[in-house]
Amino acid sequence: MFTQEGARPHLNNKSRWLVLACLTLGLSLIVLDETVVNTAFPILTADLGLDAYETEWIDSAYALTFASLLIFFGQLADRYGRKKFFLIGVAVFILASLGVALSDTSTGVILARALQGCGGAMILPTTLAIINTYYHGRDRAIAFTIWGGTIGGVAAVGPMVGAWLITFHSWHWAFAINVPFGLLVMVASYFCIPGSKSRVKRKGLDLTGAILITFALFAVVFAIIEGGRFGFYYQREPFTAGSMTWPTSFPPITLLFLAIGIASFLAFFFVEKSRLKQDKDVTLNFDLFRSRSFSAGNLVAFVVSLGEFGLLFTLPLFLELVGGYDLLQAGVILSAIALGALIAALTGSFVCQLMGAKRTLQLGLALEIIGIAGLGITLTSTSTGWEMAPWLVAYGVGIGYATGQLASIILSGVSGHDSSVAGAFQSTSRQLGAALGTAVLGTTLVIGLGSAAETLEAKGVPTGQAQEISQELQDSGGESISDLATEPGGVDLVQVATGTFTTASKSVAWVVVVAISAGLLVSFWIPKNAAREKQAG
Known part of the structure; x- marks a missing residue:
């Protein structure tokens, strides 16, 4: 073959x-x-x-x-x-x-x-x-x-x-x-x-290096993925894993994972350099x-x-x-x-x-x-x-x-x-x-x-309602647009929402x-x- x-x-x-x-x-x-x-x-x-x-x-x-x-x-x-x-x-x-x-x-x-x-x-x-x-x-x-x-x-x-x-x-x-x-x-x-x-x-399978790089990548990717939910500047909401809870009074758990990831990367680097000098795997x-x-x-x-x-x-x-x-x-x-x-x-x-x-x-x-x-x-x-x-x-x-x-x-x-x-x-x-x-x-x-609120207010929508609609758009990623059609003045609301989504896109x-x-x-x-x-x- x-x-x-x-x-x-x-x-x-x-x-x-x-x-x-x-x-x-x-x-x-x-x-x-x-x-x-x-x-x-x-x-x-x-x-x-x-x-x-x-x-x-x-x-x-x-x-x-x-x-x-x-x-x-x-x-x-x-x-x-x-x-x-x-x-x-x-x-x-x-x-x-x-x-x-x-x-x-x-x-x-x-x-x-x-x-x-x-x-x-x-x-x-x-x-x-x-x-x-x-x-x-x-x-x-x-x-x-x-x-x-x-x-x-x-x-x-x-x-x-x-x-x-x-x-x-x-x-x-x-x-x-x-x-x-x-x-x-x-x-x-x-x-x-x-x-x-x-x-x-x-010589030898590099289990130490494999564990370190796997853990490092897991920690960094976790921090990136969950950063939007839990925040990087402060802990936006509690993090729960099993019986453990990370409260909002603590520093962001994403920063902890980033620090662990970076430390694991550094340890991995030194382990690999040492093994290579010894002609190990x-x-x-x-x-x-x-x-x-x-x-x-x-x-x-x-x-x-x-x-x-x-x-x-x-x-x-x-x-x-x-x-x-x-x-x-x-x-x-x-x-x-x-x-x-x-x-x-x-x-x-x-x-x-x-x-x-x-x-x-x-x-x-x-x-x-x-x-x-x-x-x-x-x-x-x-x-x-x-x-x-x-x-x-x-x-x-x-x-x-x-x-x-x-x-x-x-x-x-x-x-x-x-x-x-x-x-x-x-x-x-x-x-x-x-x-x-x-x-x-x-x-x-x-x-x-989030810019929908300003546009809605300019069209005469009360500030409270405009901000509520804008927040719903943000929370749903735009999927609340279809719900606006059933509200009073729905045609205008949908027009603003679709225009805002287009601009955001x-x-x-x-x-x-x-x-x-x-x-x-x-x-x-x-x-x-x-x-x-x-x-x-």
Whole structure:
């Protein structure tokens, strides 16, 4: 199935595309689940009678385990086998998805979602490592472009798939669909993907380092996710975990978690340096950062992820609350992003061969900026899907070019035996950026919705009522707009609310533009010929 060419393993012509198909299907499993789940949240919450805190933890449980375990599982995959961990990850993800689908309590759903995060943390870095190991020359450019296009395309199609499942079946199927899909991935991957692992053998498994980095990432991501709820300047409300309560009279618990996370990172750094000097196994080899492709690429990944998928955070809400589209119609409109990602997948190899990985990355980021800025300029409360489509297509092409080539650049400066952990670190950089970005974008939207009070007062609405309506808009993330129609003067109230939501959405778009523009500037630090050698074969 595969041959050795020099020191580098190569797949034969037939198997290389079967392997890539398996990897992208595995990647699709976790990307599709995340976007489908977001669509299912409102109905799941109502069906199980969950409060706001329980609903938040259904999402947070996945994000915390996924982000905190990426590097640990990446290290184990390099040591014990990437195919093995890919298959285990898919199996865990299937079982966890079935667990969510069959759960009828908040505790069951939250625990199963945490287990899904474990499975996802095994799948994602191994897909990158296998591509980095077996694909060279022109095939490498094609493989990474398809990998990046899969993320953008599937993320865009997810809301439509979720809406269809919920509309014609139930929220349970938003999770149960992963079972047959995952089994298909497992069977195909078992027969098609060759085994690979690091050939470098060091003494002892680095359990201390693994525990420290996992705990550090958990603490930092927890602080970022929960900062909006509990605050960073003062403790906004009590934090309860089991029988323990952290009262509002104490300093913010988020700062405690941040401090613990930073201390754990420092301890991890010194432990890894010490073990490396003794030629012992390490969880993360800090020598990787000597490669400018790796260090600069990860910085770009972090900065860009602050806003890259921010459009998918606010646009579905805009389409439903302001545009009046139902879930399925909104999903169809967002599929324009998938069309752009498909265009990128079909043209990415040619563009990369012509321009090189760095310039293709920069072209992709520029197209993302153009797409989002176009929406920021032209978006109105009467905008139609057709008017948004060109900007969404440009955004999708940009994601396809940028995401795949950034991964290629980061891994180009990494030796084969560190591929999984390097891919895991890239994914961790993205997860940290995305978590922080979601918090920033959510705050931007809420602040924008708060301006409704001033507009309502200018239209003669009593101050008390105006402030109450504005607060409801902020607390509900805009979902209270539909309730305003039943109040006296409802038409005018809805008009103000939709106008305010539109303005807030445009503000979110410009924050995203700033974040991606910053990533574009940082990308100039990447070496000119990054990934060119591996793409040259």
